[in-house]
Amino acid sequence: MFIVFGCLIGAAFGSFACCQAWRIRLREEQRKDPGKRSVCLSCGKKLKWYDNIPILSWIMLKGKCRKCGKPIGKAEIFAELFGCVSFGAIVWSFLKDISFDGRLFEAISEVNIPEMITILAAMVGLMIVAVYDGKWGEMPVSILLFAIIMGGIYAMIGLIQKGFSLENIIQVLGAVGILAGIYYLLYFFSKEKLVGGGDWILCVCLGLLLSNWRLALIELFLSNFIGAVVMLPMRQKKIAFGPFLVVAFVITFVFRDYLVSALMIG
Numbered sequence: 486m487f488i489v490f491g492c493l494i495g496a497a498f499g500s501f502a503c504c505q506a507w508r509i510r511l512r513e514e515q516r517k518d519p520g521k522r523s524v525c526l527s528c529g530k531k532l533k534w535y536d537n538i539p540i541l542s543w544i545m546l547k548g549k550c551r552k553c554g555k556p557i558g559k560a561e562i563f564a565e566l567f568g569c570v571s572f573g574a575i576v577w578s579f580l581k582d583i584s585f586d587g588r589l590f591e592a593i594s595e596v597n598i599p600e601m602i603t604i605l606a607a608m609v610g611l612m613i614v615a616v617y618d619g620k621w622g623e624m625p626v627s628i629l630l631f632a633i634i635m636g637g638i639y640a641m642i643g644l645i646q647k648g649f650s651l652e653n654i655i656q657v658l659g660a661v662g663i664l665a666g667i668y669y670l671l672y673f674f675s676k677e678k679l680v681g682g683g684d685w686i687l688c689v690c691l692g693l694l695l696s697n698w699r700l701a702l703i704e705l706f707l708s709n710f711i712g713a714v715v716m717l718p719m720r721q722k723k724i725a726f727g728p729f730l731v732v733a734f735v736i737t738f739v740f741r742d743y744l745v746s747a748l749m750i751g
């Protein structure tokens with residue numbers, strides 16, 4: 486039930502992320518007031534509530550505006566599906582070790598609610614950054630800052646719960662250092678040709694959220710792997726890396742326990 490609830494909220498936030506990305510773009514780049522209601526970007530028709538239901542409306546309208554028939558855009562349905570799957574999976578990763586014997590409140594009290602809320606809040610920011618980067622190859626600074634603050638809170642909750650030992654602190658700093666450090670070097674030496682200036686700042690947030698340098702290495706490998714598999718057939722010169730970093734982050738985060746224990750033995 487909680488996982489289904491996570492999926493529904495995730496789809497709604499995926500839709501919200503797209504909407505916010507467009508609003509930030511209109512406000513900051515074109516100095517336009519986006520208005521309060523959602524509109525079709527081609528003809529300006531105000532959307533009715535039933536045309537604004539995540540995933541379902543896109544399928545019913547076949548990805549086209551009801552009035553003018555222009556395509557709504559693939560980023561919208563991708564973000565909604567990604568939000569749905571990633572929120573559901575993240576909620577699952579917090580519930581999977583909880584034993585449920587019929588007593589609901591005892592089971593809920595075992596869930597790490599502060600960590601779960603913080604990571605989901607960070608995910609909203611990360612999805613906005615990913616959509617924005619995918620569409621325009623830049624990242625909005627205000628949202629990056631929000632995601633980093635959420636990452637900082639998440640890392641702090643972890644340290645408070647696990648204790649401020651030198652080893653735990655090194656885990657967090659190591660994760661940030663590996664991810665942000667390598668992306669900063671790539672950015673610096675390739676003079677923005679390989680990775681953009683936003684990528685290493687995004688990596689500060691992802692490092693904080695992973696809080697484990699082994700997981701940071703997995704994230705590094707996975708994001709590059711997914712990026713290569715998706716982008717190689719397209720032969721584009723400039724690659725927006727944000728979406729791949731965020732997708733790889735969700736996979737790494739959801740399977741964090743298995744990955745860490747697998748790496749510890751090896």
Ligand SMILES: [Zn+2]
Pocket residue numbers: 525526527528529530550551552553554555
């Ligand atoms: Zn339209």
